[in-house]
Every structure is written in C-alpha cells, then in structure tokens.
Amino acid sequence: MSSPAVTYARQNQPRFLDELKALLRIPSVSTLPENKGDCRRTAEALASELTCIGMENARLIETEGHPLVYADWLHAQAKPGAPADRSSSAGWKPTALFYGHYDVQPTDPLEEWLSPPFEPVVRDGNLYARGAADDKGQVWAQIKALESLMASNGKLPLNVRLLFEGDEEVGGEGIAQFVASKPPELKADFALISDTELFAPGLPTLCVGLRGMIYTELEVHGARSDLHSGMYGGAAPNPFMALAQMLARLKDEDGRILIPGFYDDIIPPSPEELQAWRSLPFDEEQYRISEVGSRTLVGEPGYSVLERTWARPTLDVHGIPGGFTGAGAKTVIPAKALAKVSMRLVPGMKPAKIFALYKAYAEKIAPAGVDVEVRLISAGDPCLIPVDNRYIQAATRALKEVWGRETVFIRSGGSVPIVGDFARHLGIPSVMMGFGLPDDNIHAPNEKFHLRNFELGIESIMRFLEEAGR
Numbered sequence: 001m002s003s004p005a006v007t008y009a010r011q012n013q014p015r016f017l018d019e020l021k022a023l024l025r026i027p028s029v030s031t032l033p034e035n036k037g038d039c040r041r042t043a044e045a046l047a048s049e050l051t052c053i054g055m056e057n058a059r060l061i062e063t064e065g066h067p068l069v070y071a072d073w074l075h076a077q078a079k080p081g082a083p084a085d086r087s088s089s090a091g092w093k094p095t096a097l098f099y100g101h102y103d104v105q106p107t108d109p110l111e112e113w114l115s116p117p118f119e120p121v122v123r124d125g126n127l128y129a130r131g132a133a134d135d136k137g138q139v140w141a142q143i144k145a146l147e148s149l150m151a152s153n154g155k156l157p158l159n160v161r162l163l164f165e166g167d168e169e170v171g172g173e174g175i176a177q178f179v180a181s182k183p184p185e186l187k188a189d190f191a192l193i194s195d196t197e198l199f200a201p202g203l204p205t206l207c208v209g210l211r212g213m214i215y216t217e218l219e220v221h222g223a224r225s226d227l228h229s230g231m232y233g234g235a236a237p238n239p240f241m242a243l244a245q246m247l248a249r250l251k252d253e254d255g256r257i258l259i260p261g262f263y264d265d266i267i268p269p270s271p272e273e274l275q276a277w278r279s280l281p282f283d284e285e286q287y288r289i290s291e292v293g294s295r296t297l298v299g300e301p302g303y304s305v306l307e308r309t310w311a312r313p314t315l316d317v318h319g320i321p322g323g324f325t326g327a328g329a330k331t332v333i334p335a336k337a338l339a340k341v342s343m344r345l346v347p348g349m350k351p352a353k354i355f356a357l358y359k360a361y362a363e364k365i366a367p368a369g370v371d372v373e374v375r376l377i378s379a380g381d382p383c384l385i386p387v388d389n390r391y392i393q394a395a396t397r398a399l400k401e402v403w404g405r406e407t408v409f410i411r412s413g414g415s416v417p418i419v420g421d422f423a424r425h426l427g428i429p430s431v432m433m434g435f436g437l438p439d440d441n442i443h444a445p446n447e448k449f450h451l452r453n454f455e456l457g458i459e460s461i462m463r464f465l466e467e468a469g470r
C-alpha cells in the first residue's frame with residue numbers, strides 16, 4: 001500500500017511517537033481525585049491537537065466527571081451544506097464517529113514496573129507506559145491517520161466527528177448521558193472504536209460481538225437483629241446459610257444456570273462463525289496455564305472455551321460482604337447477608353426479562369425463615385454487528401491490504417457499553433478496530449504498545465476511511 005498519506009505517515013513516524021510520549025507523560029488516572037487536573041490537561045492537549053491538524057469546532061464538553069473532547073470535519077459532501085441524502089445524491093459521503101478514551105487505570109503495584117509508568121520508553125520494539133495501548137496510543141493512531149490524510153490531500157475521504165472521553169475506566173457515566181441526549185454533534189453513520197486488540201500478533205481482527213450483563217445484589221434477611229448463636233442457634237434462621245443454599249441453586253456443577261427460562265431467547269452463533277472460531281490460533285491448555293492458572297477449566301460441557309466465553313451466558317458471584325469477618329471468634333448469627341451476583345448475557349437475551357426471571361426464581365427458592373430482596377445495580381444489552389454491514393466490509397478490505405492477511409471476526413466476553421449506547425441512541429453500528437495485543441498488560445504493570453501496531457494502525461485507519469468513503 002502506498003499513497004501520499006502513507007508516505008507522509010511513514011516519514012513522520014518518529015515525530016508521531018514523540019508526541020505520543022508527551023501525551024503519555026500526563027498521568028490522567030480518572031479514578032484518582034489528585035489527577036483531576038491532569039485529566040483536564042490531557043483533554044485540552046487533545047482538543048488543541050485536533051485544531052492543529054485541521055479539525056474544526058474542537059472543544060471540551062463538560063460532564064459530571066472529566067470533560068469529553070469533541071471535534072469534527074464535515075466537508076466531504078458533494079454539495080457543502082446540502083442535507084445528506086443517500087438515495088438522490090451521488091456525491092453523498094458517510095460520517096464516521098471516532099471514539100477513544102484518554103483516561104488511564106491506576107499504576108499500582110508500582111514496584112512491579114520495570115520503568116516508571118509515566119516516563120514512556122521504547123524497549124524491544126514496544127512503547128512502555130500506562131495508557132500506551134489502553135487507550136492513548138490508539139487514540140493517537142486515529143488522530144495521526146487524520147493528520148496524514150489532511151496534510152497530504154487537503155481533505156478527508158468522508159465526514160468525521162470525534163468524541164473522546166475521560167471516564168471510561170470509571171464507568172463512562174458522562175458520555176452515556178451525552179449520547180443518550182442524542183445531540184446533533186453525534187449525527188453519524190457508523191462509529192470507529194479503537195480500544196480493542198488483535199486476536200494474535202499480526203492477525204488483523206475485528207470484534208463484532210459483545211456480551212451484555214446485569215449486575216445485582218441479593219440480600220437475605222433473617223432475625224430482626226444480630227443474635228448470639230449459643231442462645232439462638234438451632235432456632236433462629238441464618239441468612240448466610242440461606243444465601244449459600246440459594247447461590248448453590250443458581251448454577252449447577254456443570255456450569256448450567258438453573259433459572260427457569262434463562263436460555264430461552266439465545267441466538268446461537270452460525271455454523272460459519274463457529275467454524276471460523278475453530279480455525280483461530282487458540283490452545284485451550286495454553287490458555288488454562290498462562291491466563292487462568294487453575295487446575296482445570298470449568299463450564300458447560302459440549303462448548304469450546306471461545307464459545308463459553310463469547311457466545312454463552314454465565315453467572316458469577318463477586319463477593320459476600322457482611323457478618324463477622326474480624327480476627328478470632330465472634331458467635332453471631334447475623335441478621336442479614338448479601339451477595340453481589342452478575343450475569344453475562346449473549347445476543348437474544350434481554351436484561352430486563354432476565355432480571356425478572358432471576359428475581360422470581362430467587363424469591364421462590366428462598367429457604368424458610370428468611371426474606372429476600374433482589375436489586376438491579378446496572379444492566380447492558382449484548383450486541384452483535386452483522387459482518388455483511390458495509391462498514392465492516394470496508395474495514396475488512398482495508399485490514400487485509402495493510403496486514404496482508406484475511407481479517408478474523410471475533411467476539412468479546414466483556415462489555416463495551418459505548419457500543420450499546422451508540423446502537424440504542426444513535427442507531428449506528430460500531431466498527432471495533434483496535435491494535436493492542438493480548439499480552440499488552442493493560443490495567444497491569446508494564447503496559448506496552450507494540451510500535452509496529454501503532455504504525456500499521458495508522459495505515460489501517462487511513463485505508464479504512466478511504467474504503468468507507470468510496
């Protein structure tokens with residue numbers, strides 16, 4: 001692949017890297033109050049860079065958390081100012097909504113870093129720093145792709161809006177509210193999200209499916225107040241025992257969830273998708289040893305690990321706070337017990353319906369003597385992006401050209417809430433094109449970004465915009 005924009009990007013690569021290092025030196029840890037000013041400084045640096053490279057209307061949008069960064073460039077229409085109409089205007093160009101986040105995770109345990117997290121250094125072809133891959137390096141790849149196109153062509157092949165957030169690592173409330181208000185600034189045809197990773201080094205990857213989830217609290221009440229187990233044990237109900245009995249009835253030993261109706265609406269992956277997953281470079285035993293580190297893997301028999309984590313729902317208990325947890329002994333029968341329980345949902349499943357089924361079942365299986373309260377803490381829809389979508393197709397062509405290999409379509413067992421927000425409120429599909437690697441140590445000590453992926457990421461985004469704007 002060669003074009004004036006690619007030549008420009010390659011010639012300016014050392015400067016791009018220096019600029020990224022400067023961005024990484026700002027400790028924009030969103031969860032720490034002492035870094036509030038650093039988060040704003042990062043947002044301001046991004047906004048001024050966007051103006052510098054020729055984007056317009058660059059500004060910060062205030063939220064209850066850290067500010068959003070917005071900018072646009074909307075001059076790719078055949079007739080400037082004409083309303084976009086796909087059917088009648090031959091010169092119609094789509095509008096891409098770029099998304100990334102500038103906040104980073106905390107750095108602890110600090111002593112495990114081989115070099116300080118906010119002093120970026122290159123070792124063995126990798127750039128080490130907190131935020132290198134998640135997500136400042138990928139945000140910078142987006143911006144440098146736009147710069148290269150603007151500098152070499154004087155224009156972009158399609159219309160572009162950019163929206164960067166600073167609260168991704170702490171829940172993204174601000175951006176969720178902004179997107180839900182359907183502001184005119186976000187009118188677009190598709191989103192480009194660069195916050196994911198390749199399935200394996202050198203293997204161009206698009207993530208096209210995400211699990212949804214419901215996060216709940218299950219609270220069990222027994223006696224009116226805490227009681228002495230010597231005086232009342234044997235007569236008073238014990239909420240922890242009741243809770244344990246209930247939890248044991250949510251999921252059987254084979255990992256099958258026992259809530260009636262739980263599996264009814266699942267849309268299974270197609271035979272072609274399953275076939276494609278089987279050809280991915282993935283070794284379950286290697287995964288068990290290097291990633292999980294347990295004696296054996298668990299879960300529903302008859303499904304591969306990729307199926308179990310990408311395309312099957314699951315249920316987990318995260319914590320059981322309450323009662324006596326101090327040193328030594330205290331013979332108390334607690335008045336109440338609580339469990340944090342979440343369920344990951346797959347396409348077809350509706351969070352509200354699953355919560356209702358779960359609540360009804362929990363109330364039914366509550367042992368004698370206790371009352372149950374089931375609370376919903378948060379909910380998110382699963383999502384699946386059809387691979388025949390024109391923007392996914394354009395991305396597939398672009399990646400093949402830049403990486404020299406067929407693109408693989410994967411799913412993720414986790415959630416990227418912004419994808420659901422874009423689909424629900426803006427009605428647009430997301431192209432999750434990211435350039436991290438599985439061993440980039442995101443959220444951990446020694447986070448890195450492979451420099452070759454930074455370079456090819458810039459070229460992939462440029463090529464994708466050209467394909468999508470065709």
Ligand SMILES: [Zn+2]
Pocket residue numbers: 101134135168195
């Ligand atoms: Zn991220």
